[in-house]
Amino acid sequence: MTPPVRTTRLSARDTLSEALAGILRRPGRAVLTALGTVLGVGSFVAVLGLTATLSSRIDGRFNLLTATEVSVQDVxxxxxxxxxPAFPADAEQRLRQVAGxxxxxxxxxxxxxxxxxxxxLPTGAGAAEGGAGGGGTAVVAASPGAVAALAPTLRQGRLYDEFAERTHQRVAVLxxxxxxxxxxxxxxxRPVVHIGQExxxxxxxxxxxxxRPEHLLxxxxxRATAEELWGPPGPASASLLIDTELGAARQVAGLVPLALRPDHPEYLKAVPPPDPRVLRSGVTSDLSALFLLxxxxxxxxxxxxxxxTTLVAVLERTGEIGLRRALGARGRHVWAQFLTESAALGALGGLVGTALGELTVVGVSLVRDWTPVIHPATVAAAPLAGLLTGLLAGLHPAWRAARIEPAEALRR
Incomplete structure (x- = not known):
């Protein structure tokens, strides 16, 4: 009686062993092959980490600046x-009564x-000597409170105060x-600038x-000096800049028109800051979409x-594949071996790329004095992304290897 034919089996352990042997056969090529995945996964981790870090920074800066700024327009x-003009002459005094x-x-x-x-130099008094600064420089009338609301950093000197405003002093801040x-x-x-002849x-x-960085130019x-020399502002040309305490901006925006013009609050249009949650969500999604691309x-x-590289390896190892098939290896065994090799290269690149991406985020944060933010899901998903990349990349070469006929391979 003829004994039953035993089907050839390839265990997972043998598959991994054969895949590792194939990778170590040409280590230089394997390293260069995995380099693409290292760069891809490293970029994936770095950009997501930096996006989260920048979003945190943007959110903090928004809370400190934009969330405390209210602009009121003359309508x-x-x-x-x-x-x-809609703004009264004692606008600043009235606003001191508004909390926040x-x-x-x-x-x-x-x-x-x-x-x-x-x-x-005065206009026309020293043009030949280069004393004029040109007519393109803007002159801004600003009360002391408006200058302070700009949150300026002084290079030299000081800002003018309420006394200069009250006594119509001819002083300027550049x-x-x-x-x-x-x-x-x-x-x-003690330099002097001339605005025309003044x-x-x-x-x-x-x-x-x-x-408002445009005021650096x-x-x-x-304000009182400007009104004395050049008259009050034109229609809809003046605005009110308010620096509020954190969390009080929307409340202040609702109170200011009534505090300044109880007779006609509709003459003033207060513009509160946008909702910080919506702004942060929009910034984060935009940055994430760009960097993920x-x-x-x-x-x-x-x-x-x-x-x-896997396809080249299949062509180079055609004789080996034919010998394995002649000794009983089935097509799916050859397919599994080459697919495991490409998946191992992808996983190795994913692990190395994840480490490099984390080091990049931490290094940039240290240089910029930021707090690094890396989501655990990103760290967990990055090696899996490398593994998936290797699997997808190895599908076609592994399929080509599995279709090689033993007789044709051994004739080469």
Missing amino acids: AAEHDEFAG IAHAGVLWTVRLDPGTAVGS GSGVADRLGITTLAT PFTVAGIIADVER SVLVP LAGICLVIGAVGIAN
């Missing part, structure tokens, strides 16, 4: 063309006559851009502002590298 002309306000003040860009220049343009580098010589003593130079003068491109490049 009186929309209701009555003869209403005049740290600094507040009215500001607007002064409308100068055509040809009026801002320079270190943004760093204007000071550099006029060549004013020190206040020790001299203003420079009280301070602002190095930076946290709100402006000359700031007291870049990480996906890196993973595709890694997958193409693994597929190409």
